[in-house]
Amino acid sequence: MKIAIVISFFPPDRIAGAELGAYFMARELARMGHDVHVIVTRRGGMPLGKERRDGFTIHWLPFIDIPGLRFVGELFFGALAIADIRPDLIHGQCLLPGGFLAALMGLLLRRPSIMYLYGQDVTHVKPHFRVTFGWFAVRYCCHVMAQAKHTCEVAMRTYSGRPIEVFYSxxxxxxxxxxxRDxxxxxxxxxxxxxxxxVGRFLDIKNIxxxxxxxxxxRNDAGDINLLLIGTGDIEAALHAQAVRLGITDIVYFLGTVPNSEIARYFASADIFVLPSRSESFGLVNVEAMAMGLPVISTTVMGIPEVVEDGVNGYLVPPGKVVPLAxxxxxxxxxxxxxxxxxxxNREKAARYDWCEIVPELERRYRLLAAAGPYASRVTGRTSGVRKII
Known part of the structure; x- marks a missing residue:
């Protein structure tokens, strides 16, 4: 099967949940024998053109970095790329532009389409995009999935109860x-x-x-304790200043950016993992910490409680509250x-989130959609057999 996966960014230009998800989907689907094409509408610093990687093809598209034309350019060049590839199935990674392009080109090319919602692509979309392009994407994609129950519930409320499947990343x-070894x-x-x-980007929403x-x-009543911070971002200078002001520079280690290939060694060198975000679609980094056998402390926001159970495999605290976290x-x-x-x-629970086990389930949905025909569910909101197997 020739599969097109449409996404705004892709590693190494950006490494986050949706981008890593697209990479692992493409890699595993290629290993299963499919002809996979990843269409990247915002290539950032990557060279224009095609790249072969791990058995699949990446299409780094032109990007018009002019306010007012960025989104239009993504749709134009994305549509041209999909039309040129003529895939058997179109997968939109996130609501916009991936989901919209999957729905639109699926209709035009008479191909089945599927969209995978990640969370903030639903909750943070601009209102005028939500009621136009977002509505079209959700209504006219053959099947819609969300990576967490929270995202699924928000999307179903936003888009009038369209059936959406929870499909964990x-x-x-x-x-x-x-x-x-140590x-x-x-x-x-x-x-x-x-x-x-x-571990994460240094952003305000992370509550570092x-x-x-x-x-x-x-620090004075918990024995010897050290804080290891991996990442960089807009508020890094402010965090350094805060550590100085608090008098904890001797126990806080700013480690900068660590390559994905090396991150497991840092997990292995830790005893506790903390993700104190006030907004987090799912928090896959919690799952990575769990797989490395770390207890996790995180917050009660969005999809995090679906992974971290308070008092069972970690602790959950209200976001922004210092005393409960301490x-x-x-x-x-x-x-x-x-x-x-x-x-x-945590080691036992993390085993459920292995891409090697997840992608075959995704492929099964692809095959059902391909068999159901290009117009399955687009108007009725039903999923023409896909939900019957879930």
């Missing part, structure tokens, strides 16, 4: 194996004490400032037995 589990010395990380780890405040509160860090830092219990539960 995943990780490359083979990259997250607990090593037999990497702390090799990575020049603290060898003593409890290492608390954060709240994490710094919480660590400052517990209390949970303190509790885990002082109780190695509790960390081991959460770690065991």
């Amino acid at each position: 995943g990780i490359d589990l083979s990259r997250f194996r607990i090593p037999e 990497y702390r010395g090799e990575l020049k990380l603290p060898a003593d004490g409890v290492n608390v780890l954060f 400032d709240v994490l710094l405040d919480a660590v400052a509160q517990v 209390e949970k860090i303190r509790a885990l830092a002082k109780d190695a037995g509790l960390r081991r219990r959460f770690a065991k539960a």
Whole structure:
């Protein structure tokens, strides 16, 4: 089957949940023998043209970086690329422009289409886009999936109850194996004490400032504790200044950007993982930490509670609240037995989120849609057999 996956960004230009998801889908589908084409509408710093990678083809399209023309350009060049490829099925990764292009070109080329919603593409879309392009994408894609129940519920409320399937995203589990040796010395990380780890972009919504405040509160009564921060972003300078102001520069390590191929070693060098975000569609980085056997502390927002169960495999705290976060860090830092219990539960739960197991289920939906015909469900909102197997 010739499959087109349409997305705005793609690794290495951007590495986030939707982008990594598109990569692993493409890789695994190619390994299964499909002719996979990833159409990238915003190539960023990547060279224009085609690239072969891991058995699939990436199409880096022209991008008009002019306000007012960006989205129009994405639709124009994206439509041309899809028409040139003439795939058997079109997969839109995220609502816009991927989902809209999948729906539109599916109609024009008489091909089945599928859209995968990730969360913030639904909750953060501009109102005038939501009621026009977004409405069209949800109504006219043959099948719509969401990577979390929260995203599914929001999308169904927003788009008048159109049936949407919850289809959880995943990780490359083979990259997250607990090593037999300690990497702390090799990575020049603290060898003593409890290492608390954060991994992500340094953005306001990540609430890293709240994490710094919480660590400052517990440093004197939770034993030896260190905070490892992996990432970069707009607020990095402000975070450095905050660490100085709190007097915790001796226990806070700003580690910068770490390649994906190396990140597992840092997980292996930590004892607790914290993701204190106030907005997080699903939080796949929590799953990565779980796969490495780390107890997780995260927040009660959006799709996170679907992965982290409070008191079972980690703790959940209200976003933006320093005291509850400090209390949970303190509790885990002082109780190695509790960390081991959460770690065991996390290793077992993370095994459910392996792309090698998820993509065959995705392919099964592709085949059902292909068999159902190009107009299955577009007007009725039904999914012509796909939901019958779920």
